[in-house]
Amino acid sequence: MTKLNQILAVEKGVKSDVQRKVADAHSLINKAPLLSGISRTYQPIDDEGEQLPPESTRVQVQAEQVLKDVTVALTRLLDVTATKDVANCSAKADVKIDGVVLVPEVPVTYLLFLEKQLVDLHNFISRLPTLDPSESWTRDENTDSWRTEPVKTTRTKKVPRNHVLVAATDKHPAQVQVYNEDIIVGYWTKVGFSGSVPQRRVNELLARVVKLQEAVKYAREEANGTEIVDQRVGEAVFSYLLG
Numbered sequence: 001m002t003k004l005n006q007i008l009a010v011e012k013g014v015k016s017d018v019q020r021k022v023a024d025a026h027s028l029i030n031k032a033p034l035l036s037g038i039s040r041t042y043q044p045i046d047d048e049g050e051q052l053p054p055e056s057t058r059v060q061v062q063a064e065q066v067l068k069d070v071t072v073a074l075t076r077l078l079d080v081t082a083t084k085d086v087a088n089c090s091a092k093a094d095v096k097i098d099g100v101v102l103v104p105e106v107p108v109t110y111l112l113f114l115e116k117q118l119v120d121l122h123n124f125i126s127r128l129p130t131l132d133p134s135e136s137w138t139r140d141e142n143t144d145s146w147r148t149e150p151v152k153t154t155r156t157k158k159v160p161r162n163h164v165l166v167a168a169t170d171k172h173p174a175q176v177q178v179y180n181e182d183i184i185v186g187y188w189t190k191v192g193f194s195g196s197v198p199q200r201r202v203n204e205l206l207a208r209v210v211k212l213q214e215a216v217k218y219a220r221e222e223a224n225g226t227e228i229v230d231q232r233v234g235e236a237v238f239s240y241l242l243g
Helices: 004-029 063-090 108-126 199-224 234-241
Strands: 038-040 055-057 092-097 100-107 137-140 145-148 151-166 175-190
Touching (some): 004 199, 092 108, 100 199
Antiparallel strands (some): 038 055, 092 100
């Protein structure tokens, strides 16, 4: 009994072979000289005339035979493809995680679709923005985001001051140098917020995706091992077309 995975393995080669044979057939029937032939004989007016040998060119390509050769190749392709498509309708398997059925009786075509979606999802999750590891983050339910610990910093203001270099006398005024002094006038308390996710969350999600990918691939292999019935549709199709 043939299995679906065997038909899948054969299908690509059959398609390539048919494409080559059809292309060769197109080339043959477009070469007019190969489809043409002649036969010429010469008869002089009288017995004293020059005798010339007959000339002939045989027909090398019969369009009807080319058509038959193409239909033989196409019949094989139609049969293989029908066998695959009919089998795909019945070949199903469960997607299981740790022995628990997550998605029951999934057809092969959907499993292939699911595999591609999981590849895209894996790429998306791997690019999620993550929290800065240099900060300490806690969940803030009020803002539905992550927040850092408060960091307190000072706010200063420059206040001009006078520094007496030389004291005043009864004859000279004092020599004074003006400078600015930073005076603390208040305090900033900074709290950072972020909508990113912790790296551990990304790691957990990626691990789950990988596990599901493995389960889907296993299910696909199981479904592809389904025994199938070879279909014979090509002969009926071409019996009608060439009838």
